[in-house]
Amino acid sequence: xxxxxxxxxxxxxxxxxxxxxxxxxxxxxxxxxxxxxxxxxxxxxxxxxxxxxxxxxxxxxxxxxxxxxxxxxxxxxxxxxxxxxxxxxxxxxxxxxxxxxxxxxxxxxxxxxxxxxxxxxxxxxxxxxxxxxxxxxxxxxxxxxxxxxxxxxxxxxxxxxxxxxxxxxxxxxxxxxxxxxxxxxxxxxxxxxxxxxxxxxxxxxxxxxxxxxxxxxxxxxxxxxxxxxxxxxxxxxxxxxxxxxxxxxxxxxxxxxxxxxxxxxxxxxxxxxxxxxxxxxxxxxxxxxxxxxxxxxxxxxxxxxxxxxxxxxxxxxxxxxx
Numbered sequence: 001x002x003x004x005x006x007x008x009x010x011x012x013x014x015x016x017x018x019x020x021x022x023x024x025x026x027x028x029x030x031x032x033x034x035x036x037x038x039x040x041x042x043x044x045x046x047x048x049x050x051x052x053x054x055x056x057x058x059x060x061x062x063x064x065x066x067x068x069x070x071x072x073x074x075x076x077x078x079x080x081x082x083x084x085x086x087x088x089x090x091x092x093x094x095x096x097x098x099x100x101x102x103x104x105x106x107x108x109x110x111x112x113x114x115x116x117x118x119x120x121x122x123x124x125x126x127x128x129x130x131x132x133x134x135x136x137x138x139x140x141x142x143x144x145x146x147x148x149x150x151x152x153x154x155x156x157x158x159x160x161x162x163x164x165x166x167x168x169x170x171x172x173x174x175x176x177x178x179x180x181x182x183x184x185x186x187x188x189x190x191x192x193x194x195x196x197x198x199x200x201x202x203x204x205x206x207x208x209x210x211x212x213x214x215x216x217x218x219x220x221x222x223x224x225x226x227x228x229x230x231x232x233x234x235x236x237x238x239x240x241x242x243x244x245x246x247x248x249x250x251x252x253x254x255x256x257x258x259x260x261x262x263x264x265x266x267x268x269x270x271x272x273x274x275x276x277x278x279x280x281x282x283x284x285x286x287x288x289x290x291x292x293x294x295x296x297x298x299x300x301x302x303x304x305x306x307x308x309x310x311x312x313x314x315x316x317x318x319x320x321x322x
Contacts, residue, residue: 008310012303019299020073024066027292035083035288079293084285089293092278097297098178100274103266104259106190107197108252115202116248119209120241126214135210138203150196150269157192167192170271193270197263201255205248212244219243246313253309254302261298 036052044052053059057068072078079089118138122131156162158169172189179186216222217240225235262276271277275294282290 004314005311008307012307015303016300019303020070020296021066023292023295023299024069027288027295028065028069029062073296079296080289082282082287082290084287089289092290093275093293093297096273096275096278098180099173099272100262100267100276101260102179102186103190103193103197103263103272103274104256106187106194107201107259107263108256110194110198111202111205112252114198115205116209116245118202118206120213120236122206122210123213123217123240123244124236126210131210134206138206141199141203142207144199146196146200146265147269149199150193150266153192153196154269170269173270173272175273190272193266193272196270197259197266204251208248208251209244212247213240216240216244249312250309253305257302257305258298260301260305262294 035056036049036058057065060068069080072080077090079093081088082092118134122134125131153167154161154169157164157166159165159167160169160171162169168189169192174182174185174189177186213236217236222235222239225239226232260275262274262279264276264280266272267274267277268280275297279291279294281287282294
């Protein structure tokens with residue numbers, strides 16, 4: 001088991017190194033805007049341009065720039081400074097991370113609590129009206145884009161502009177708040193975003209759970225368990241769900257990693273100051289250090305959570321270790 005985990009960790013390091021090279025190449029070797037002119041302005045003097053070029057380290061070769069950048073990232077968790085406002089990228093990301101993490105984790109809890117039970121009921125009631133209704137609603141939820149569902153939800157349920165004012169709407173997230181400092185205000189402002197973000201995921205997980213559990217319930221060992229006189233509830237939950245839920249662990253790690261890297265559409269619609277909104281604003285302003293930093297953070301979360309998934313799989317299924 002230790003060897004399996006070691007191989008996965010080493011592979012994670014190699015993959016992060018490859019991503020860092022690609023990321024640096026896209027945003028530094030092939031930039032869409034001149035960072036010196038962004039800092040100095042279009043009408044800057046040649047002396048000022050030369051000074052800023054030296055300050056940014058752009059007078060060095062590209063390999064030297066990459067090694068300097070990665071040295072700062074690895075040793076000091078330093079992603080450089082914003083071209084627009086001279087603020088450290090690390091501080092910007094750390095300030096936005098709690099909002100994104102709260103949004104992603106809360107939505108994950110919602111879609112698991114909704115999607116998994118619906119999938120179990122649909123698998124047990126295959127072909128009946130409960131199954132058809134659940135899968136029809138799931139198809140509707142999957143087909144609805146997040147931004148459209150968010151805008152419709154604001155129109156219907158926002159306390160500011162909603163027809164049925166129930167939830168806090170866009171702009172209600174505390175500007176300097178976090179789940180630790182202002183839990184009531186944060187949770188109240190994120191209830192509607194949680195539901196909107198979790199809708200499509202809950203539908204996907206319900207369909208996955210239904211398909212996996214339907215196959216498992218037709219296996220021989222399930223028939224054997226029933227023949228031994230076990231109750232249907234015990235057969236489904238202890239034997240069926242336990243086997244059917246393992247593939248869902250894979251997509252759960254991937255989905256959560258992507259959302260921790262920034263739920264851009266949800267954060268933009270509901271005006272949540274998260275990493276996705278930070279990346280969106282930076283792209284509009286051509287603020288390459290912030291875009292580069294958010295991409296690396298997103299890649300790290302995806303790879304790290306996939307490492308966790310691999311380890312969990314190794315415990316759930318011993319065959320994976322070999």
